Structure formats: C-alpha cells, structure tokens
Amino acid sequence: MTVKELHEEIVSIGKSQEKLRELGVKEGKADNPKYSDPNDMVHTGAITVGDAQILYDYVKNNDIKVVLEFGTWFGTSAYVMALAGAHVITCDKNNVFVEYEPLVDKVSYFNMLSTEFLKQNKGKFDFVFADASLKAADPKMIKKAFSGPIRFATHDYTDGKKGVRNINKMRDVCDKTRLNAVGEIAFLEEK
Numbered sequence: 001m002t003v004k005e006l007h008e009e010i011v012s013i014g015k016s017q018e019k020l021r022e023l024g025v026k027e028g029k030a031d032n033p034k035y036s037d038p039n040d041m042v043h044t045g046a047i048t049v050g051d052a053q054i055l056y057d058y059v060k061n062n063d064i065k066v067v068l069e070f071g072t073w074f075g076t077s078a079y080v081m082a083l084a085g086a087h088v089i090t091c092d093k094n095n096v097f098v099e100y101e102p103l104v105d106k107v108s109y110f111n112m113l114s115t116e117f118l119k120q121n122k123g124k125f126d127f128v129f130a131d132a133s134l135k136a137a138d139p140k141m142i143k144k145a146f147s148g149p150i151r152f153a154t155h156d157y158t159d160g161k162k163g164v165r166n167i168n169k170m171r172d173v174c175d176k177t178r179l180n181a182v183g184e185i186a187f188l189e190e191k
Helices: 003-015 018-026 049-061 076-083 114-120 138-144 162-173
Strands: 066-070 087-091 107-110 127-130 151-154 177-182 185-190
Touching: 003 049, 003 076, 049 076, 049 127, 049 185, 066 076, 076 087, 076 107, 076 127, 087 114, 114 138, 138 162, 151 162, 162 177, 162 185
Parallel strands: 066 087, 066 127, 087 107, 127 151
Antiparallel strands: 151 185, 177 185
C-alpha cells in the first residue's frame, strides 16, 4: 500500500464517522465541513499526503522503532509511521481515532492530553511527533522520554502556527539541536 492510498483510506473512514459529527456539535462547530461533510476532503484536519510522505520517509530512513505522537485525530500520521515500520503510541483528547485493521496492532491509542500521558508514561521513544499544541510542562517531560538522541518533529510549521510555538518550547529545553523544516513539518534533532 502506498502512503497516498493509506492517507485516502484513513481520511475517508474518519470523515464518515458519526462520532466526528458528534464532536462537531459538542464543540459548537456542527456546520464546519471538517466535522459535517464526509465528502469534503479538503477540510479534514489531517496532515496532507505530501506531509504524510515526509513522515513516512523520515521514520523509514532513520530506522525509528518506537514513536510517541500527540494529536492523533483520525490516526493518519500514526498509521503512516506504522506503515514505515514503527510502533506508534499516540494520544489525543478527541476520540475520533480510526481503528484501521491492517495496521491497528502497530498503533496504540490513548484518549488523553499530552501532559496527562507524559505524567503517567515511563516509556522511551526514538521519535516524538506533535500535531497538537504542547503544554508548558510537556517539553521537559518529552526530553526525558527519548531512548537516544533527541528527534522531535511538529506539524503546522508556518506563519506562527502551533508548530512554531512547539519548536520554540522544545528549543527552550533542548539547546544542542538543529532545525530542519520540510513542508509543514519541522524537525528538531540533537547535533
């Protein structure tokens, strides 16, 4: 299966879920196409196919085995990293995660905020991907969660979006790192 095919499948399943429409009502966004129109693939809330390919290539080419992800949404990026060979532990406060049978055994989903997960977790990770806004306490706990060198990435890294704020928060606790931005993804790696 290609990254594009996987992306289309996960987004299609995610957009057709009743729990997505229920979330839109709960958040007062019932008229927003992201929540209400299963045929609208432009407004999905998921990463783009191009960014999905960037993540896939990064995980595959860096021999990453265990990933921690914040901001699951449907699970598009989690499944893409699983397709690349990693086991992905992902958490999000919005329970619209898609249980995609061909890869579900390689993805562990937790319905909780990043800080809550980090406080409870004692695991070690090769790579951390944040497609959610990090909380103030998260960067120090994330730094301690790496099994080796720091390899952190964030999504929405343009025009002052959450990715810029995430990188700035991580740089406050990770001083010996270099930044590389590709598409909407910014990578912060230990030198």
